Amino acid sequence: MRISVNKFDYMKTPLIIIALAHLIFTTNSFAQAQVPEATEIYVELDIVTPGEGDKAPTDAINLFDGNNLDEWESSNDGSAAPWKVENGIATIIPGSGFINTKKAFADVQLHIEWMSPVAEGKEGQLYSNSGVFFMGRYEVQILNSYENPTYSNGQASTVYKQHIPLVNASRPPGTWQEYDIIFMAPKFSEKGTVVSPARITVLHNGILVQNNVELLGPTLYIGAPHYEAHESKLPLYLQDHGDPVQFRNIWIREL
Ligand code: MG
Numbered sequence: 001m002r003i004s005v006n007k008f009d010y011m012k013t014p015l016i017i018i019a020l021a022h023l024i025f026t027t028n029s030f031a032q033a034q035v036p037e038a039t040e041i042y043v044e045l046d047i048v049t050p051g052e053g054d055k056a057p058t059d060a061i062n063l064f065d066g067n068n069l070d071e072w073e074s075s076n077d078g079s080a081a082p083w084k085v086e087n088g089i090a091t092i093i094p095g096s097g098f099i100n101t102k103k104a105f106a107d108v109q110l111h112i113e114w115m116s117p118v119a120e121g122k123e124g125q126l127y128s129n130s131g132v133f134f135m136g137r138y139e140v141q142i143l144n145s146y147e148n149p150t151y152s153n154g155q156a157s158t159v160y161k162q163h164i165p166l167v168n169a170s171r172p173p174g175t176w177q178e179y180d181i182i183f184m185a186p187k188f189s190e191k192g193t194v195v196s197p198a199r200i201t202v203l204h205n206g207i208l209v210q211n212n213v214e215l216l217g218p219t220l221y222i223g224a225p226h227y228e229a230h231e232s233k234l235p236l237y238l239q240d241h242g243d244p245v246q247f248r249n250i251w252i253r254e255l
Contacts, residue, residue, distance in 0.1 A: 054111060054178065056251035063101060063236075064090055064250040072099045075136075075237060083240075090247045092130065092240050099240075100136065104233035106185040107255040108134070115246045116144035116173040122243075124150040128173065129241035131160065134183045135234035137218035138198055140210075142179075142245060146170040157204040160219035165202070165209035176248070177205055182255075185232065186215070192229035 049058040056062050063071045066088030069081035075098035082096040116128030122144075130142035138159070145156035145168055152158075157165040157179065171177050182201040189195050202210035217225030236252065
């Protein structure tokens with residue numbers, strides 16, 4: 001059986017007809033796209049109830065709500081976190097060492113409030129130094145940077161020695177400050193190469209100071225950073241740098 005097909009031969013079709021056909025087609029598509037419902041999408045979102053003020057939302061893990069440091073342990077030996085808890089505040093006992101969360105995390109949103117005690121005579125890196133170390137490797141600096149000069153890539157809210165904050169949003173010592181941080185963990189291939197580097201966004205006292213910056217590797221005190229593959233989830237660390245920095249209201253959301 002032979003099937004005959006009438007082929008549409010553009011070469012023999014007057015241009016005016018092609019133009020008209022094109023116009024009808026595009027006008028029709030355009031008209032459809034102008035229906036509001038054509039671009040409206042419905043999905044079921046998880047419900048998260050925000051906390052009062054800066055308190056933890058319902059889907060956050062409360063890392064410190066003023067009562068105890070049960071979510072933390074000593075980074076020296078895994079024993080109970082050695083920092084002092086009093087009147088809803090956790091205070092570093094200088095020399096007692098870092099503390100870290102018992103739980104491991106990858107991509108997170110962190111809220112943490114901290115205060116530099118007034119310490120006349122202290123200056124530079126020695127005035128209320130601490131730090132938030134994501135995965136034990138990637139530090140957002142805590143320091144009194146209110147009228148306390150130091151190297152720019154080591155002041156408060158730096159990604160230490162990698163990214164200088166956009167502005168200095170520091171409050172004076174003796175007043176509470178807050179960080180809201182989005183940390184995206186680095187991803188590694190099975191061979192240990194970097195698939196995507198770590199990224200950090202920081203709001204310091206509500207002001208954007210790090211805008212989705214890309215990390216070059218762990219934040220090092222000495223030398224140039226480079227990545228070495230590690231676990232996909234690791235604890236969050238808080239630094240003891242020898243100063244009695246204080247903390248309250250710490251919560252974290254896994255992303
Ligand atoms: Mg530090």
